[in-house]
Amino acid sequence: MKFTKIATSEQIDQKWVLIDAEGKTFGRIITEVATILRGKNKVCYTPNIDCGDYVVIVNATKAKLNGLGKIAGKEYFSYSGYFGSTKSIKMTELLAKNPEKLFRLAARGMLPKTKLGAKMIKKLKIYAGAEHPHTAQLAK
8 A cells, every 4th residue: 555745844945946037938938937936846745834945036017028919908906995995907008117016916926825925926026127136146
C-alpha cells in the first residue's frame, strides 16, 4: 500500500521568484503568480500548508491587456459600509493610476479565501518600475 507524502511547514524551502511584466499579457502573469504563491508548481505541494514561494513583479505598468473591449467595461468596486459610498474605477484607469492594486486584486481572486490565502498574498511584492529593494533575497 502506497501513501501520499504530506509536507510539513519545516520541510518547505521558500525561494524568491522575479517576474518582469514588460510585454507580457496581464492574465498569463497573474495565473503564473497564483500558481507560484500557492506552491502548485512544486513536487511537495500540500493544500493545507503554505508551500509557495515569494514573488516579485517589476514593470507592472508595462503589462499588456488583451481584449480591450471587455477590459474597458470591467470595473472594480469599493464599499466603506456607509449608504451611498460605493465607488468604482475602471480597469484601464486602475492600471494607469495604481498597477500594484490591480495585480494584487487579480492574484487575490485566484487564491483561497481563508487565513492561508491571506498569508500567501503577503508574499507578493509588486513594483510599477524596474527598481525593487529585494535584490539581496533574489541573489540566493
